[in-house]
Amino acid sequence: MADVNLARLCTEIVHVHFGSLAAQVVSVLLTRGRLSLPQILRYTQLKPRIARASILALVQHNLLWHAQSDEGTEVFEFNVDECLMRLRFGKFVHMAQQLFGKAGAELVQSILDHGKLRSPDILRLLGVHDSKSITVHRGVMHKLVSENYLKPSTVLSHVSPADKQIKYEGEEKAKISGFPTAKELKQAKQVAEARMRREEEEAGKAGLKPKATNHAVHRARKRKLEETDEIVDNTIYFRVNFDKFNIHIRNTLIVRAARNRYNEEAASVLRAILHLTESWQRNVAEVRSEPVSVPNLVVKLANEDNLARGLVLAVKKPSNTTCIKEYLGMLSCGDNPTAVGKAASFISLNSSKVQVEFDVIGRRLRRHVLESVTRERHGNEGVRILRLLMDTGKMDDKQISKVVMMAGKDVRALLTALATDSLISTQEVPKSADRNPTRTFYLWYVDQHKAFSTILGQVYKSLYNISVRQRAEREIPEVKAVLEKKERSDVRQDEGLLTRLEREIAQEWEGKLGKLVALEMRVEETLFILKDLGVLGIDDD
């Protein structure tokens, strides 16, 4: 169930993308939970036809899950995660363009525009008719599907995974005879999870089918032709696999962090490792990447001729291999074998294999967000206290003031300020049994769960505010009039029909829009670190 900030944000996103009627439906679903169609009608007071159309649109865009209520009627549930992904659509199209060229961008965009599509429909929608571009598009489509950027949309993807989990777990539990032990319950849960994963994988494979003609002939050549043996199944609806695109967002963040921490060259080595393992990376929840051998990496980086530029070495003209080894040492914090060094590393180096430690990096990125928020609000002193508490655990305020070398009264003020922002929390330890507040120790510590969920709520709210503001700016009467005029077919052909004043208004609006959209994207990046990378390291405290 979504909290109020998240619910508002989702409603706002749906409002922007689908209009106010769909937003009404979503708002009701988010505030009241699962509802059947008659209930939606009653709460929204919409006409049945309109409500049904909105629901259909939302289902088409994978925003609603179907479920069966206890009475057996069909109910709908809103898919919050899918909705938040809509903020990244622009990024996804941009990435598709970079990875697969213009055709890739077109394909991804049309699928995003329509929720899910079959491959012939895409071509029809894009208006691709001449045979040459059809081959290009088909090729790109095949690539997109085989590399998991697109995934088939199945019945499975319209049912809430939580429901399924409960159902499977129930089935497993029913098998247990007698009074279930904790271990058995845990086992049941794992079995259910594995079953879901298996089903998901099976569903993911459905996108490609073997070519009919090639089936019997040339067994020997088959290996060579393996890729061309399969074609995209025309009958299957495809949707965009956000996990795969999220991987690219994450990798960009990681490379950027390495660049800040070390230098450009170290970042390029890390980028090469990420690139080599990209096809095995499935989602952002992975703890570490597949291992890459150093020689492979050397081959990959053979064309980089200025790796030595970022290093001061004893030898005059170091080979690329030497440089890469140095960078790997740096990135893995090879000279700092302590726990601190481990936590600061990007990769792990095992004899001659390299793995990117997504888990370690993800934790660190999240921590950086927490620290930046603290710095923004409470200055460097606040960060100092926060870091101390995160490293050491619980501490008394006197002890804190001693270690951070600040006057006791300053520290106390700062501690309460940090606590009001939920960045830190207190733990009471009574000295006597009566729990008298004067005879109680108050220890401070960082409750990461609380801190992050508070920040996340604030980020949701900020995103909502930005979006609302953007809509409000658009609806200023003068701007609205100008924009409407701009959309007229005659004005579209000839900009000269606008007056100077109108043109200025339009330009100002575009400037504001650009700023707000850029801001939204950047805030969304914070959301990515907190929410998507939040799956890592959440269970350890």
Added chain:
Amino acid sequence: MSKRPPNELESRLHKAILSTPNKEMTAKDTETIISEPNARERALNFLLGVGLIKTLVDSNRRVSFRAVTKGELVATKDLNGEENLVFSHIKAAGSEGIWTKHLKTKTNLHQTIIDRSLKTLTQKRLVKRVPSVQHPTRKIYMLEGLEPSISLTGGPWYTDNELDTEFIQHLTEVCYKFVRDTTFPKRKEGGGEGVLYAISNPPRYPTAQDIRSSLKKAKLTETELSVEHVEMLLNVLILDGKIEKLPAFGTSMWDSIANDEPESDSDIEEKQRKKRKSKSVDDKSHSKKRKKRNESESEESSSSEDESRIKRRRKRRKDDDETESEPESATLKRKKKKKKVEIESDSSDAMTDGEPKKKKRKKLGVLSPSDASSSEEDEVPRRKRKYLGRSPSPFLSRFGDETDGSVYRAIKEEHLSLGWSEAPCTLCPSFDFCKGGGPVNPKDCVYYGEWLAAASLNAIEDQE
């Protein structure tokens, strides 16, 4: 009690006791001064009577005497019993001083009596009141002639009983500058924008002791700073995320790790496959693999490519050492030893996950004695041993005794631009009240108005 001055025998005994280092003498020792038992007994009785000596009984029930100087005697002579009691407790507290409340519980006297006694004692300039940094409100008394201890004054960080934050800030900055200058290459050494020292060619990272001596050299302050104090400053820098602390043996360890991986491409591929298999399969295949690996490794180590690399590396290290002006013999020994260790560790299986750590430890154990023998840093570990016990890392504390401590290195913060902080919402004072349709709402938020009117956004540093 006779008030006559002490006779010659008695004053001789008194002086003799006074001249001993702790102003104490056992009953047996007094026999050497006055051998005649009766005279000795009389003299002791007289001195005890006037209060010039006091009897002490130690745990073995042996009686000894402590002499009291005439000055002390005069000072305490005209005190009444209560004042004397209070005075003795204050005296016993030494340079730590004693809080009046503790005085009250110890003496079992009434508050007013204590107050009165303290007043007279202060008037007679026997005791003084000292302020405490930790408990500014407490009344703490100590003997007039004593210097308050560090726990009362707070050490070098306090001036006039207040934490001197400016002083601390200043010193931290100097420390940071010092560490940073050694960490990042200078321009003349071929350093430019973003250039770093290679991990096999590290500069000599400073220890806390180095930083202390450089602070001393810079003559920034009159205050004497100990290594502990410098470490406090450095800890603050670590908390600020500006520097990091790493064990001094770290770089040498990296060298040895980097050295033992001369493997060909195909070999690795094969192993990779094997590893994947071995994850799912049982231990039996594991041991088999190990055997096989050993064989292949022995072949490899004989390959010429490998040898040449080691030679190269050796040469490089030699260069390093010369610049550091370490005694040649010591480094030679070290090299030899390291080489040996490498060979040893090569035979162990490096494939399993827990292995690298174990390997490191093993190497460490053999390595560090030779490390410690390097001339200049020899005395550091002894001084630092007690802090290492405090260090959070179990790794360090276990091997703390063998290492030559920790060194410090500046780091560039990998601080990502936080997109959210650019939004006016981050610092909005009425963020909690903000609500669509409310008196504060995003639609006509003044902060957004200002923000939209203000200068454009910072450029994003990269787009990939």
